[in-house]
Amino acid sequence: MISLNRWVMLALAAAFSLYHVVRGLMTLGQADSPWPSIAAMALYLVATVLSLWPTSPTAMPGWLAALDLATAVSVPLLVTSELNPQVNNGYATWHVAAIGTLMTIAVVRRQELIGWIGVLFLTVQSVLWCGIGTSVEIGVTGSIMWVIVASVLTRSLVKVSRDAENLAVAERESAKWQAAQDAHQGERRRRLEQTAVRALPMLREIILSGGELSEEQRMESRVIEAGLRDEIRGRRLLNSRVRESVDAARRRGMTVSMLDEGTIDDLPETELEAILNRVADAIDATEATRMIIRTAPADTGVAVTLVALGPSTDPAEPGDSVRLFLEIPRSVSADAR
Template sequence: MITVPRWLMLVLAALFSAYHVVLGITSLDIPDNPWPAVVALVLYAVATVLSLWPVRRMRMPDWLAAFDLAVSIAMPLLVTGQLDASADNGYATWYVAAVGTLMTITAARRQLVAAWLGVASLAVQTVVWAGVPALGTLGVVGSIVWVAIAHMLTVALATAAREARRYAQAEREAAAWQAAQDAHLFEGRMRLAQTNRIAAPMLRRIADRGGVLTEAQRRECRMLEAAIRDEIRGRMLLTDVVRAEVQHARERGVLVTLLDEGGIDDLDEATRDRVLSRLAEAIAKSRADRIIARTAAEGSPVAVTVVGLVVPGDEGVDTADTEDAEVELWLEIPRRI
């Protein structure tokens, strides 16, 4: 797509506006009194410079749009007050094209209401001063057409820009979705491989023995089941050190539960290693009957919460009522040091 530099558009608009000033200066001998026309020229020059001054914001400020509208109303009154409506005034009616140009610039800078009010006031003043036929002979219709074209182009460009932003956002969301799907697929394959590595030897032994296992082998199967559950529910909470300490805890008869709900996915590797080292240390030092490690919610200053419970009585941990348990360990591992 071919694009026109913004500075080139500003230069062309400035030259076109300057042309009206030149016409106004060369026709100062036609009005009865040239000074009102001089004032109109100064007002037009100031309004044009302010409107074309390069700024980052495309939309014209409201105060500048109001000033341009006031200038577009004042110029015809100043100039025509010194002209004869029935005579051929030549280039002395330069204000018509000047108002059209100024209002076109105003419309291009997204102040459409002010632009239409400006050309509407020009049309009304022209009809009052010289009659309806003057709308065509003085070029008022052309000024209205310029503003209409600027209006259509402004709306079209704004719509195109809005659609471009929408498509760009959709593209980013699609890319993020695809990346998430690829990550889930990769993680699923990795978890499957990890599960297969852990469970395959025991499954082969179970098949070889026809399902008849000793108590020690049943206990080992339960340990493997818990390890596989950790791989599924623990996700980012697992490192080799954490796995080892969880295994040691379970060998002591501790019921360990790891729950990763996505609260530490945004941590960098160094921070995550620090957090999980604290988790492994807490599991190793705890003498609780049950340990629960859970990631905190996103945005929380806490990364992982670790709770250790001591179950009273002689009941097994698996069947004991945890409502009567006492807290042996309560640890909140922060995200940042």
Template sequence: MITVPRGLVLSLAAMFSAYHVVLGFYSLTQPRSPVPAILALVVYGVATVLSLWPASPIRMPLWLAYFNIAVCAMLPLLVGSQLDGSVDNGYATWYVAAVGTLMTITATRRRPWLAGVGTAALVVHTVFWAGPAALGSMGVIGSVVWVAVAVILARALAKAGRDARQYALAEQEATEWQAAQEAHLYERQVRLAQTIRLAAPMLRRIIDQGGELNDEQRQESRYLEAAVRDEIRGRKLLNDAVRDAVMSARRRGAIVTLLDEGSIDDIRGAELDSVLNTLASAIDATTADTIIARTAGDGSATAVTVVGLSSADAKLSALGQESPEPEVNLWLEIPRNPVLIARSQR
């Protein structure tokens, strides 16, 4: 979006305001007494400096807007009290353009309604002081038009700014969505390639043998099916070491379940390798019949929780005694911090 430097706008407004001050001093010989006009020039100068102060916020403070309205009501009274409204006073009515400029600044600084109040005060004074016909000859209509144009432009620029921010936000969201979709696509491609690598040899064997498999081949197919399920449900809980450890545990008869719920998606690189290698070592070391590895909840200092359960003693069931609950053979919480992982392994 094209923007105009604020310093340039302030400089132009200051030049217009200074021009009115020059006209006011130039015409001091026309009023019956120059004192009220000089006081009006001083008050107008103070209001202008405060309104154009470079460090002030874009939206004019409410107290300053009310002060400007008071100045706009004061200028016609001070200057007009020393002039004759029935004649052409020339540059002595400099306050008309000054009020228009000050209210234009007020409207530009996002106080449109208060700018309208100050302009209305000028119109009412002119009508009562010099008559309705003076609205055109004294330039009051021009000041009203300035303020109206400033209000319209300020609203248009504010709307354009809001639209630009909305478009930028929409573009950012679209970019993030596209990045997420590309990441999902890449992950699907990786999972698909891994699945094909695991299952393709057995699928070719099934095709070659017409589906007639011996017991050993059927059991191997079950292992491969579980490995494919791990690729879907385990996601980031898998690396080559974990895959090998899980397959070894299944071949000895253990039931292994891997559940990744997305809470370790922010762990990458060496930290993730440390967590997964610890998980693989824990699966290799346990003799539990059932192993469950699951990611911890969001905000937890633990990355993965590993539980190993051993079945009840079969001899007790054979003797008719009530079988006890499965025993916890393994309970391990793998922290997210590699330093804590190293300490836990000592």
């Protein structure tokens, strides 16, 4: 595939635009007065230079589009004001190809409406000045064709660019989806492995005993079941120390509930490890009948909240009382362990 860079395209457009002016200069003698044509050339050159400025964005700004349209209206009027429409003016009608080129540039730079208005004005003005037959001879149809081709190609390129962007977005979304699926499969395998490691020994004992379990085995089964539930609901609230501390607390008769709502997923591993070790320390040091461990809202400075309840020691206030209320901040350092 052949591709031209921006500078080559600009150089070709500038050379072609300058050619019209050179052709007009060579035929100044055919005009009754050269000054309107010279003024038209100056205006055309200014509009062309600004339209082809190398650092300009692809989309032409509105003020420049207005200048190009004003040029498309002024130049034909200036040039034809000093020419005889009844004779063959030859290259003296340089303005037809020049305005066609300028309007083509406007179309390519996303000002299609301006390009069409300019070339339509050129067509109408030429027909009124010299008639349909002569207008065809001086190249009006060629200018119209340039604008048509520029419109078709520009729309096609815009569509291709849009399709390429949509494809890139779709590819990124597909990659994200695949990554999420891979992560889901990996997490599923990890949980199945953890389940097998923790539950299979007890399942074997249940099978071998025919379902007749001792009280100790029943307790251990409940601890394992609760631990498996923690793997689902607790997620990043768990590390090896927290698992051991929670299991030990349950064997002491404590009911432990864990809930990770995803608000600590963005914490660095070192910070998270320090937080979880503080959770484990709190569990080990607390005597209660029930403990709730959950992540705190993301818009607070707290990472994890622990609440422990136990029988009230005050006869005047029967029921449970708070034995522990602990908020562990998100910025816990490893030294705080």
